[in-house]
Each structure stands twice: as C-alpha cells, then as structure tokens.
Amino acid sequence: MRSIIEIYEPASGRVREVLAVEGRIEAPNWAPSGDWLLVNGEGRLYRVPLGQPVLELVETGAAVRCNNDHGITPDGTAIILSSHHEGEGSQIYLMPVDGGEPVKVSPEAPSWWHGISPDGRVLAYVAARGGSRVIDVYTLAPEQAEQRLTLGEGHCDGPDFSSDGTRIYYNCDRTGHAQIWVMDADGSGQRQLFEDGCVNWFPHPSPDGRHLLYLAYPPGTTGHPADLPVALVLCDPEGGNRRRVREFTGGQGTMNVPCWAPDSSAFAYVRYEPLKRDGGR
Secondary structure, three states, X not given: OEEEEEEEEOOOOEEEEEEEEEOOOEEEEEOOOOOEEEEEEOOEEEEEXXXXXXXXXXXXXXXXXXXXXXXXXXOOOEEEEEEOOOOOOOEEEEEEOOOOOOEEOOOOOOEEEEEEOXXXXXXXXXEOOOOOOXXXXXXXXXXXXXXXXXXXXXXXXEEXXXXXXXXXXXXXXXXXXXXXXXXXXXXXXXXXXXXXXXXXXXXXXXXXXXXEXXXXXXXXXXOOXXXXXXXXXXXXXXXXXXXXXXXXXXXOOOOOOOOEOOOOOOEEEEEEEOOOOOOOO
C-alpha cells in the first residue's frame, strides 16, 4: 500500500501532494502553527513539516500502539492520542507536543478521542461502557466526570466541535445507516442534518465556521473500512450546498480526526494506492 498525504484548497480547488510513502499512514491533523501535520502509522506518531515533508518520529514513551484518533490542543502545547498499549483497549492520553511520556486522561477503556473545544478545555470522544458494544459520544472537562451525550440510539462516532464550541457534529446510524448529525455541546437538540443514500462519516467543521467536511462511503457500506471508493464532501454548517470535491480510494485513515488548516484555507487527508507485486507503483 502507498499512502499519499494531500492538501485541498476549497477556494481554488487546488490539490497539492505533500508526501507519498509506502505503507499505511493515517489521519492528518494540522498543527495550530500551520507549518506541520501530525499523522500515525504502525502504532507510532509522526510529524510532517510542510516546508520539507518527511516522516519525523514523535517520541510517545510507552504508547507504541497508537491508533488514528489523535490531535493537537488549540494552544499547540500538547498532543492528544489514543493508544492500546496498556492491553485494556484504546485509552486517551495527553503529552507535550514535542513528545514525552503520555498521561492517561480517559476514565475507562475503550475510549477513542475525536475532538476538543476551541478553548481547549473539553474533550469529545466515543466510548463503550459497562461491557456494552454500543459506541456513544462522551465529553470530558477538567475535574469533572465524563458526560454521556448519546444514549445507545445507534452507533455514534466522529464527534467534532463547531468553531464556536456550542455544538458537536457527529455521525450516527440510528435512522438506518451512518448520516451526519449535530447536537448542542451538552447533548441536547440532537438532529440529523440531511439524508442521502451514502454512508457518511467523520464530520469536521472548518475553524471559521463556514464549511463542514465529511467522508462519504458507497451505499451499503458497514462501518468505516479502508480501501473503498470514497468521496470528500463539503457543505455549509447546516448540511446544505453539498458538493463532492475529491474522489479516490480511502476510508479508514483518510480523515478520522480534525484536519483543517488553522486559517480554514485548506484541509489535509490521505488517499491510498495499491503497490504492484514487484514493488513498483
């Protein structure tokens, strides 16, 4: 498998290839400084400087089973990561942005991080509790117990805060297949934005509040698998004016986590190409 990290500029439609590597690289976050991306691959995290793109290993201490649910705090001082290294399922950790030993912040496993409020105080994530396999949306604020926002009405995933922190976008299959939903940050006012035949995942609002980006799978897709024909769709924050801006092979790993540039001028994602048996492209 060949992974190609790309950047798309909505205003111009320009696509820029950042880095292409053999193997599976996933889930780019854009640093608040605007000059590097954070990705994962084979259980580790990597920094990709945009000036001279290469994979630079980020030291994550004991967390060597990182998955693609990671991000950077709005002030740029810390990395939020999800890892399975303690053997109890995915847990959420914080560590300095330059690397270090992660500190666990999730109260239980399994927990997968997906978003953080604009003020950097509240984490949004998905989790299963009490031995259930049902995945719901939760939030966690400092010195408070976690808050469950969805109540088992279907598989809910991919929560990400609106630019003003008042709402949380997410995907849920409670009406039959995964569609894009939104709710107030306290879990009230849950509603589906629109309905179509595609299986829609991972909504990401732009920092300026003008756009919503999500990943569209073909009808009938179950879960969020890798290596399918997918589309990146842009729309307004209420789900109107939807337009497919990119189509390629992708899915799991393409844009599981917040991926917008801090100035909202572009977003990053990963597409995939199979390698030929002789090792060529």
